[in-house]
Amino acid sequence: MIVLGISGLPQAQAYYLKRNPSVLKRDRRICQGMDSAAALVVDGEIIAAAAEERFTGEKATGAFPMAAIEYCLADAGVSRNDVDVIAHGFDYDSYRRFFVTDVHAFENAYAGATVVQALEESGWDRVAERFRRVEHHQAHAVSAFATSGFESALTIVSDGMGEIDALSVFGCRGKRYDRLHHQGIAASLGIAYSLVTRFLGFSFNSDEYKVMGLSAYGVAARHRSFTETFLSTQDGSVDVGWPKAALSEPAAGYPHAMAFLAAKFGMPPREPGEPVDERHADVAASFQQRFSEVLRDFVSGWLTRSGESSLCLAGGTFLNCLANESIGELPEVDRLFVPPASGDDGTSIGAALAVSGRGRVRKPYSPYSGPSYSSAQVLEAVEDTQSRAPGSLVATTLGLTDEYFARAADDIAADRIIAWFHGRMEFGPRALGNRSILAHPAGKRIKDRLNLVVKQRESFRPFAPAVLDEDFESLFDSRLHVPSHFMLMTARTRPEVVERLGGAVHADGTARVQVVTRERNEPFWRLLREVKRLTGTGCVINTSFNVKNQPIIAHPATAVAGLLTMSLDRLYAEGTVLSPAVAGAEVEATSSAL
Numbered sequence: 001m002i003v004l005g006i007s008g009l010p011q012a013q014a015y016y017l018k019r020n021p022s023v024l025k026r027d028r029r030i031c032q033g034m035d036s037a038a039a040l041v042v043d044g045e046i047i048a049a050a051a052e053e054r055f056t057g058e059k060a061t062g063a064f065p066m067a068a069i070e071y072c073l074a075d076a077g078v079s080r081n082d083v084d085v086i087a088h089g090f091d092y093d094s095y096r097r098f099f100v101t102d103v104h105a106f107e108n109a110y111a112g113a114t115v116v117q118a119l120e121e122s123g124w125d126r127v128a129e130r131f132r133r134v135e136h137h138q139a140h141a142v143s144a145f146a147t148s149g150f151e152s153a154l155t156i157v158s159d160g161m162g163e164i165d166a167l168s169v170f171g172c173r174g175k176r177y178d179r180l181h182h183q184g185i186a187a188s189l190g191i192a193y194s195l196v197t198r199f200l201g202f203s204f205n206s207d208e209y210k211v212m213g214l215s216a217y218g219v220a221a222r223h224r225s226f227t228e229t230f231l232s233t234q235d236g237s238v239d240v241g242w243p244k245a246a247l248s249e250p251a252a253g254y255p256h257a258m259a260f261l262a263a264k265f266g267m268p269p270r271e272p273g274e275p276v277d278e279r280h281a282d283v284a285a286s287f288q289q290r291f292s293e294v295l296r297d298f299v300s301g302w303l304t305r306s307g308e309s310s311l312c313l314a315g316g317t318f319l320n321c322l323a324n325e326s327i328g329e330l331p332e333v334d335r336l337f338v339p340p341a342s343g344d345d346g347t348s349i350g351a352a353l354a355v356s357g358r359g360r361v362r363k364p365y366s367p368y369s370g371p372s373y374s375s376a377q378v379l380e381a382v383e384d385t386q387s388r389a390p391g392s393l394v395a396t397t398l399g400l401t402d403e404y405f406a407r408a409a410d411d412i413a414a415d416r417i418i419a420w421f422h423g424r425m426e427f428g429p430r431a432l433g434n435r436s437i438l439a440h441p442a443g444k445r446i447k448d449r450l451n452l453v454v455k456q457r458e459s460f461r462p463f464a465p466a467v468l469d470e471d472f473e474s475l476f477d478s479r480l481h482v483p484s485h486f487m488l489m490t491a492r493t494r495p496e497v498v499e500r501l502g503g504a505v506h507a508d509g510t511a512r513v514q515v516v517t518r519e520r521n522e523p524f525w526r527l528l529r530e531v532k533r534l535t536g537t538g539c540v541i542n543t544s545f546n547v548k549n550q551p552i553i554a555h556p557a558t559a560v561a562g563l564l565t566m567s568l569d570r571l572y573a574e575g576t577v578l579s580p581a582v583a584g585a586e587v588e589a590t591s592s593a594l
């Protein structure tokens with residue numbers, strides 16, 4: 001059976017903006033259906049998955065994922081008519097009764113018919129008869145458990161909200177998902193985090209990772225008396241202590257919630273562009289600490305109740321790697337799986353797997369499910385650039401030879417910043433070594449230089465390390481029960497190596513580690529082995545290969561353009577070494593200008 005999975009609500013943001021034309025830029029994502037994506041599942045196995053943003057260039061777009069769909073079909077070599085089922089990661093139609101006072105919103109933004117219509121307008125036939133709706137949290141849960149490799153697990157879903165739920169607990173075994181608990185928007189930890197994000201002057205449903213980064217610089221005890229009462233968990237439920245009306249008027253920027261937080265934190269909301277100071281860091285630290293504690297205690301309680309020791313986590317909340325670390329440290333957790341696309345993009349996979357009839361996938365889950373490009377396609381992109389800007393590049397094609405990996409490692413050891421473009425693009429927000437910018441963690445002023453490359457990045461945001469599996473234990477003190485292959489959990493850096501890992505260690509001593517194994521990513525593993533040979537440590541800084549405010553680069557042409565515009569020293573792409581011509585003097589005599 002061929003199943004196409006879709007996430008997103010194609011009309012929801014446009015409808016929201018039309019209804020609220022004066023909405024502030026930072027509030028443009030206070031709506032459902034962002035992070036649209038498509039996935040193709042054939043006979044229960046994931047063949048392809050990609051987010052729409054990578055094809056359109058609009059970061060975290062909620063637009064109908066037509067380009068992602070076309071990529072998935074082309075990758076699998078199937079036609080539109082070959083698709084047996086089209087599965088969507090929302091089921092608002094089952095909750096239509098909640099829209100009695102706003103039928104217009106239901107019909108124009110939330111109904112499954114909006115997805116059917118978008119496909120029909122794109123020339124698809126027989127859409128309605130092939131269309132299946134999957135409840136949002138069910139889709140999240142399946143995206144995690146079905147790809148975890150576990151026979152049974154407790155699966156927790158936490159996000160802003162789905163149709164009406166913001167927190168769900170599932171007992172999962174084989175194909176069976178028993179919903180053990182669910183709570184609505186009033187208990188939304190995702191919305192609470194987004195509102196603190198907005199209070200700190202950042203964008204709602206977008207910049208939460210900045211608050212997480214900022215939290216390392218603050219004093220968590222400063223607002224402890226408030227956060228302790230504001231977020232709590234008891235008897236298997238979460239309580240968020242918003243006063244009445246706090247969650248009203250979202251399009252106006254939640255004025256009641258902002259006033260409440262201002263009173264409790266004793267300071268006005270920060271306006272975008274204002275300096276970030278220690279008061280903001282204290283708010284971030286206080287809230288993050290309590291957020292992690294409450295999630296940890298909630299999960300702990302449910303593990304005890306259910307008797308489970310295998311745990312899956314899904315939903316945008318679990319992109320918070322500090323919270324994930326504190327959950328992973330629980331003695332009740334034997335095994336933990338967080339899918340790399342734990343945000344709404346991942347519901348495309350979850351919806352497709354939910355209707356595929358298979359239950360769990362057989363192969364170990366791989367996030368490398370996006371488009372790949374051949375060496376010849378890289379050279380085409382180089383030639384195209386050279387024809388438009390003659391002499392701008394120096395290129396040497398070595399293939400994936402030992403020399404190629406040695407040269408890349410040499411560059412890293414020599415403190416050059418390189419882009420690394422290989423294989424299939426990652427699914428989920430993190431670059432995991434196929435579309436990455438890499439650097440030596442102990443490099444001179446490495447964070448400042450990377451911040452210059454990844455232009456205008458806030459100085460408080462951390463960089464993360466990718467580490468050879470064999471070196472993980474000696475560098476990090478992790479009480480995690482499973483290593484993180486997907487950069488979704490922090491670990492504590494061992495004090496004796498903090499200096500060696502320099503730029504990859506955050507202000508609080510944590511690092512958001514990616515453990516790299518040969519089985520999961522051989523080219524990246526080979527590079528790290530070479531880096532270890534030269535530097536003694538199989539570790540590099542790994543940050544996503546993208547221009548500020550743009551999605552991770554998908555195509556070689558964008559990668560080549562990125563080399564020239566981002567002050568990178570080198571681009572290594574599918575066996576070809578590329579340098580900007582201005583740095584050509586540094587390249588050995590074997591190099592030839594194309």
Ligand SMILES: [Fe+2]
Pocket residue numbers: 136140159160161162315316343344
């Ligand atoms: Fe979600």
